[in-house]
Amino acid sequence: MLSKSCQHGIKAMICIKKNAQKSKPVSIGEVSSKINVPEAYTSKILQRLVKAGMHKSKKGVNGGFYIENRLLDKLTLWHIVNEIDGVNLKYGCVLGLDDCSNQHPCPVHNEYKSIRQNLITFFENTYLTDLTENMVKSLFDKAYVNK
Amino acid sequence: MLSKSCQHGIKAMICIKKNAQKSKPVSIGEVSSKINVPEAYTSKILQRLVKAGMHKSKKGVNGGFYIENRLLDKLTLWHIVNEIDGVNLKYGCVLGLDDCSNQHPCPVHNEYKSIRQNLITFFENTYLTDLTENMVKSLFDKAYVNK
DNA sequence: ATCAAATCGGACACGAATGTCCGAATTGAG
DNA sequence: CTCAATTCGGACATTCGTGTCCGATTTGAT
Numbered sequence: 001m002l003s004k005s006c007q008h009g010i011k012a013m014i015c016i017k018k019n020a021q022k023s024k025p026v027s028i029g030e031v032s033s034k035i036n037v038p039e040a041y042t043s044k045i046l047q048r049l050v051k052a053g054m055h056k057s058k059k060g061v062n063g064g065f066y067i068e069n070r071l072l073d074k075l076t077l078w079h080i081v082n083e084i085d086g087v088n089l090k091y092g093c094v095l096g097l098d099d100c101s102n103q104h105p106c107p108v109h110n111e112y113k114s115i116r117q118n119l120i121t122f123f124e125n126t127y128l129t130d131l132t133e134n135m136v137k138s139l140f141d142k143a144y145v146n147k
Numbered sequence: 148m149l150s151k152s153c154q155h156g157i158k159a160m161i162c163i164k165k166n167a168q169k170s171k172p173v174s175i176g177e178v179s180s181k182i183n184v185p186e187a188y189t190s191k192i193l194q195r196l197v198k199a200g201m202h203k204s205k206k207g208v209n210g211g212f213y214i215e216n217r218l219l220d221k222l223t224l225w226h227i228v229n230e231i232d233g234v235n236l237k238y239g240c241v242l243g244l245d246d247c248s249n250q251h252p253c254p255v256h257n258e259y260k261s262i263r264q265n266l267i268t269f270f271e272n273t274y275l276t277d278l279t280e281n282m283v284k285s286l287f288d289k290a291y292v293n294k
Numbered sequence: 295a296t297c298a299a300a301t302c303g304g305a306c307a308c309g310a311a312t313g314t315c316c317g318a319a320t321t322g323a324g
Numbered sequence: 325c326t327c328a329a330t331t332c333g334g335a336c337a338t339t340c341g342t343g344t345c346c347g348a349t350t351t352g353a354t
Binding site: 039060063 | 341342343344345349350351352353
Binding site for chain 2: 311312313314315319320321322323
């Protein structure tokens, strides 16, 4: 469904958002150990999301990642998913046909439309802010994280 | 969403079903050229579906693949999808957590449940028989098939 | 000014899904 | 019986997403 990079991206952003109130940015080391994903890999994904304008990074001592205040309650899972797995999810044909469209529909094109829209809407409606401390705690429970 | 093997499996089964009325089984060569997937690869996928009891194969001259009459109007996309991508679709956590469950839900476990069920129901409700000649023709249109 | 702490970026390594090859086994036609 | 047509099965090759390494760059503290 979602690629690992995308899954890790979501977990990382949740982790960064969780620490948004602190004055200090969160370092890669902290994020990666919290979500149990290798540091270098986490780094790559966060770099990509920074470039996409999702959050900011700061080099040097006391540097790290942080989310701007104006974006804090705007960010949804879709922002992340769209950046990393977007093209495939939005436009990919269920059966993998190259040019599946309203003009040249695959056998289940029309039926699948609403399913795909459900999924996208689900991501669009899930704001990082809405994920409460309680909902998020399983993410950082070492016994259950990672695949 | 679906693996290529799964997508090819669906296309192949649609192709075999389309020829079900003929007395003669359909050969791998015929199927693979129709759906524009390499012969050896198609073969591997169809072997797997035969083992899963979805259809039958017959070796030797005039051999090939065919669907038993008693199954012709029973087969759904879910039979195929479940066999090839099933575990992941049915039980996989959106965020990739190892043990995401009602007991240890990930941050979006409960919200995602109905999305996943929608998808499964869509496959369950799509019978091979329901895919009419007209719906299916784009599948075999060389200009638009394959990825 | 220097140095340590951090991100950045590119090249490389690994692993799993995808795809290929070829010989073995089976079957029916002649 | 023999042979050609076909599926079967295992080993191999390729590709691509995943993950690693390391040096370059930036930044702030002292």
